[in-house]
Amino acid sequence: MNDIFPKRGDHDPANLDLKDFDRYERAHIPPGPPPKQDPRERVLNFNEVFLGYDEEQAIVEAARCIHCPSPEPCILGCPLHNDIPTALLLIEQRRFSEAANVFRATSNMPEVCGRICPQEILCEGSCTVAGYDRAVNIGKLEAFCADWQRRNEGFPDYRIAPPSGKRVAIVGSGPAGMSAAEELMRDGHECVVYEEWPKPGGLNVYGIPGFKLYKQIIAEKAAWLERYGVRFVCNTRVGKDIAMQTLLDEYDAVFLGIGAPIGNKARLPGEELKGIYQATEFLVRANLPLEDLPARLRARPEIGKHMAVIGGGDTSMDCVRSSIRLLRQAGMCDAVVTDYYRRTENEMPGRYEERMHAKQEGVQFEFLVAPVAFHGDAEGHVREIEMQRMELGAPDESGRRSPKPVEGSNFCVPADVVVLALGYSPDPELGNSLPDLKKGWKGLFAVETEFTGATNIPGLYAAGDDVRGADLVVTAVAAARHAARAMDGYLRTER
Numbered sequence: 001m002n003d004i005f006p007k008r009g010d011h012d013p014a015n016l017d018l019k020d021f022d023r024y025e026r027a028h029i030p031p032g033p034p035p036k037q038d039p040r041e042r043v044l045n046f047n048e049v050f051l052g053y054d055e056e057q058a059i060v061e062a063a064r065c066i067h068c069p070s071p072e073p074c075i076l077g078c079p080l081h082n083d084i085p086t087a088l089l090l091i092e093q094r095r096f097s098e099a100a101n102v103f104r105a106t107s108n109m110p111e112v113c114g115r116i117c118p119q120e121i122l123c124e125g126s127c128t129v130a131g132y133d134r135a136v137n138i139g140k141l142e143a144f145c146a147d148w149q150r151r152n153e154g155f156p157d158y159r160i161a162p163p164s165g166k167r168v169a170i171v172g173s174g175p176a177g178m179s180a181a182e183e184l185m186r187d188g189h190e191c192v193v194y195e196e197w198p199k200p201g202g203l204n205v206y207g208i209p210g211f212k213l214y215k216q217i218i219a220e221k222a223a224w225l226e227r228y229g230v231r232f233v234c235n236t237r238v239g240k241d242i243a244m245q246t247l248l249d250e251y252d253a254v255f256l257g258i259g260a261p262i263g264n265k266a267r268l269p270g271e272e273l274k275g276i277y278q279a280t281e282f283l284v285r286a287n288l289p290l291e292d293l294p295a296r297l298r299a300r301p302e303i304g305k306h307m308a309v310i311g312g313g314d315t316s317m318d319c320v321r322s323s324i325r326l327l328r329q330a331g332m333c334d335a336v337v338t339d340y341y342r343r344t345e346n347e348m349p350g351r352y353e354e355r356m357h358a359k360q361e362g363v364q365f366e367f368l369v370a371p372v373a374f375h376g377d378a379e380g381h382v383r384e385i386e387m388q389r390m391e392l393g394a395p396d397e398s399g400r401r402s403p404k405p406v407e408g409s410n411f412c413v414p415a416d417v418v419v420l421a422l423g424y425s426p427d428p429e430l431g432n433s434l435p436d437l438k439k440g441w442k443g444l445f446a447v448e449t450e451f452t453g454a455t456n457i458p459g460l461y462a463a464g465d466d467v468r469g470a471d472l473v474v475t476a477v478a479a480a481r482h483a484a485r486a487m488d489g490y491l492r493t494e495r
């Protein structure tokens, strides 16, 4: 099945013609950074910052791969174990569609992962070339060939297993749910995906801003899955509009990919004031066409002369960069966006690239400060944040030096809009509707192992952020693929 995809070893570099360069020459090809929008232009739009390689640029960049003797570190550094060297060799040989198929053999979302994976700690972080120069731009090359194929040929046609007669319900259409649906559909099972938001995609659509990820990709992917019979039932919250037990009764197996969507609260006085937003609400209202939102969210968020974002992860960078775009589009050139973080830049968990982009776009940063209260005006609207200075103490369980308040250091900063980007927790409602379902840390679903995703209830599987806690697209896809394999085995077992 799925034999249009090359198997590992089909394109062993040893059998391919490394005609142009030997390893030494490859090592001396200068890196070709992918072209980007100029910061002065990009703050006026929500389009992707990276413009993507053209064919000639991609070929030269791919030729920088020195094809390490196996096992190639980049393959091991990728949670999906994409066969990166083979794909890069095919790009080099102008065989872009075949290169895309190499990525698709192990990944359901190469267009997405190529754009937004933290490659510097995964494949590119393991790249041998990074030992003496900039790592090969693996992510941008992955996005290049997957885009090339999608634009020129469409997603590839699949060979589908004969219908199994089994029905699977998938709850959530994020990277985990969509990948599980794709895998199970290919195995011949009928898949119905239940989704709370109006459109499929999860955080790829309702979270990650358009300047990082072109949303049309997800819409095209969903439409393509529908062509193969996957059914998306949107605007439907399982646990409210349809009971979880109904799904367990009516389907042969159920997959839970509901993410970890609840924004953590600051738990500080004044948090309920107007003008204070949770990150996800702010981002979807700032980024998406309003018609793609449920009626209660169909208005742009407020903007103001002083916009403050609290947090240090990638979500906080998405919020400051969305804020500065809203302000500049509205012509508010002297308005300021500031990110407040309680440690120093060294301890920030988000990507360096995102921080650098934010700085280029004019975002300001205040380190070693934490809010202690939000103060409002007579109308109950936030106007100031009371801050306390912090200093770094001993490392905590995350390995980062922990922030400690400096007594008597409180001060106030002006803030007309505040966005809280303080991390995410799982939504307990659906899990609570199944009292027998085993939960783990913070109410995340407990599974046998991530290699099966099996919960303690027969036929019920889970993967993605609802098992790992808020993490990454690539880890959600990887776990969903494992779960789909286990589900296929379960569905094919006589009981």
Ligand SMILES: Cc1cc2nc3c(=O)[nH]c(=O)nc-3n(C[C@H](O)[C@H](O)[C@H](O)COP(=O)(O)OP(=O)(O)OC[C@H]3O[C@@H](n4cnc5c(N)ncnc54)[C@H](O)[C@@H]3O)c2cc1C
Pocket: 116, 117, 118, 171, 172, 173, 174, 175, 176, 177, 194, 195, 196, 197, 201, 202, 203, 204, 207, 208, 209, 212, 236, 237, 238, 239, 257, 258, 259, 260, 261, 279, 283, 314, 315, 318, 427, 430, 463, 464, 465, 466, 470, 471, 472, 473, 474, 476
């Ligand atoms: C602002 C932001 C930026 C991010 N940036 C990056 C990044 O740059 N790179 C990266 O790799 N990762 C990033 N992430 C993390 C990444 O988006 C997640 O790890 C990934 O989406 C998890 O996939 P998932 O399918 O498990 O969950 P989700 O994407 O959260 O999808 C879960 C889906 O389930 C639906 N759902 C939930 N409950 C129900 C219910 N009861 N009934 C029906 N449907 C339900 C939700 O509406 C949602 O569509 C970011 C996250 C955020 C919030």
